Amino acid sequence: MKRVLVAGATGYLGKFVLQEFKKQEYWTRALSRSSAKLETLERYVDEEFIGEVTNANSLKGICKNIDIVFSSIGITNQKDNRTFMEVDYQGNKNLLEEAIKEGVSKFIFISVFNAANMTDLKVIQTKLKFENELKKSGLDYLIVYPNGFFSDMLEYLKMAEKGRGFVFGSGENKINPIDGEDLAKACVNAATGNEKELAIGGPDVFTHNEILAAAFDAYGKKLKITKIPLWIKNSLLGIMRFFTSVKTYGPVEFFMTVLTIDLIAPAYGDHHLRDFFIKNKDKIQVKKNEKIK
Numbered sequence: 001m002k003r004v005l006v007a008g009a010t011g012y013l014g015k016f017v018l019q020e021f022k023k024q025e026y027w028t029r030a031l032s033r034s035s036a037k038l039e040t041l042e043r044y045v046d047e048e049f050i051g052e053v054t055n056a057n058s059l060k061g062i063c064k065n066i067d068i069v070f071s072s073i074g075i076t077n078q079k080d081n082r083t084f085m086e087v088d089y090q091g092n093k094n095l096l097e098e099a100i101k102e103g104v105s106k107f108i109f110i111s112v113f114n115a116a117n118m119t120d121l122k123v124i125q126t127k128l129k130f131e132n133e134l135k136k137s138g139l140d141y142l143i144v145y146p147n148g149f150f151s152d153m154l155e156y157l158k159m160a161e162k163g164r165g166f167v168f169g170s171g172e173n174k175i176n177p178i179d180g181e182d183l184a185k186a187c188v189n190a191a192t193g194n195e196k197e198l199a200i201g202g203p204d205v206f207t208h209n210e211i212l213a214a215a216f217d218a219y220g221k222k223l224k225i226t227k228i229p230l231w232i233k234n235s236l237l238g239i240m241r242f243f244t245s246v247k248t249y250g251p252v253e254f255f256m257t258v259l260t261i262d263l264i265a266p267a268y269g270d271h272h273l274r275d276f277f278i279k280n281k282d283k284i285q286v287k288k289n290e291k292i293k
């Protein structure tokens with residue numbers, strides 16, 4: 001039986017990955033910053049490991065007897081005052097060092113679709129910096145480049161629930177977002193394959209206007225869209241670059257950029273965004289930042 005470490009197990013993608021590894025009969029170790037966060041995942045976890053990736057000492061022994069390390073560790077909407085460099089780069093590097101020390105056979109890392117063409121973005125720079133470490137580590141590896149997750153599309157559902165949607169520019173840029181369960185299946189299936197890179201998106205391509213329309217449809221509401229001119233986006237980013245820290249500016253820069261370019265990844269999966277919206281429309285009034293599965 002192969003033994004896997006899932007780092008990021010408490011996050012949107014990591015939860016599905018943990019479940020898929022278990023479904024495919026792996027022995028699983030899950031990294032978490034607290035035991036409580038793993039409570040709902042108990043039946044998929046053979047062993048917990050409590051650690052904080054930015055603290056290398058807390059990771060000692062984490063890869064002992066492990067064959068495959070999977071990491072979806074990264075900053076998305078965490079409010080713990082850490083930078084991309086501290087978590088996405090150094091945190092993953094701390095994990096990689098443990099993986100090298102214990103001689104694991106493969107390291108799977110979650111990057112971002114189209115990363116190579118967005119190198120001016122702070123978050124992408126840290127992902128690529130880690131990818132370089134991974135490539136020269138001597139370990140077998142797989143770098144996954146996923147398009148936007150369904151979980152991020154909840155922002156559209158929130159706008160629809162409030163009755164007005166906002167897009168930057170024309171709203172006609174295209175994207176094929178992917179469901180966490182589909183992505184997890186692709187990652188776990190590729191864990192024993194030979195490919196080094198996997199670019200992946202969901203089965204349906206939408207414009208941002210169409211995503212908003214699907215979100216309004218889920219509530220049976222009439223679509224109302226406000227289009228924010230691109231010059232406002234650019235001015236806002238320019239101001240933020242000077243007056244806010246990377247911690248604030250970085251995530252905003254990333255999201256404002258990916259909303260205004262076409263991002264169409266190779267299609268995979270059978271979960272559809274319209275169904276996801278319908279499934280989650282009644283949960284949307286949950287507290288801000290509460291995770292929805």
Ligand SMILES: NC(=O)c1ccc[n+]([C@@H]2O[C@H](COP(=O)([O-])OP(=O)(O)OC[C@H]3O[C@@H](n4cnc5c(N)ncnc54)[C@H](OP(=O)(O)O)[C@@H]3O)[C@@H](O)[C@H]2O)c1
Nearest residue numbers: 008009010011012013052053072073074076110148149152
């Ligand atoms: N969301 C998207 O649309 C998208 C698209 C492409 C790629 N990605 C990338 O995919 C990855 C996973 O995304 P996601 O949506 O699953 O993110 P998520 O739900 O925020 O999960 C991130 C995971 O990383 C953990 N983590 C963060 N900082 C940590 C730290 N200092 N020490 C230990 N654990 C830490 C979190 O633990 P806690 O639960 O303790 O916070 C959580 O388990 C990210 O790297 C993201 O950049 C995301």
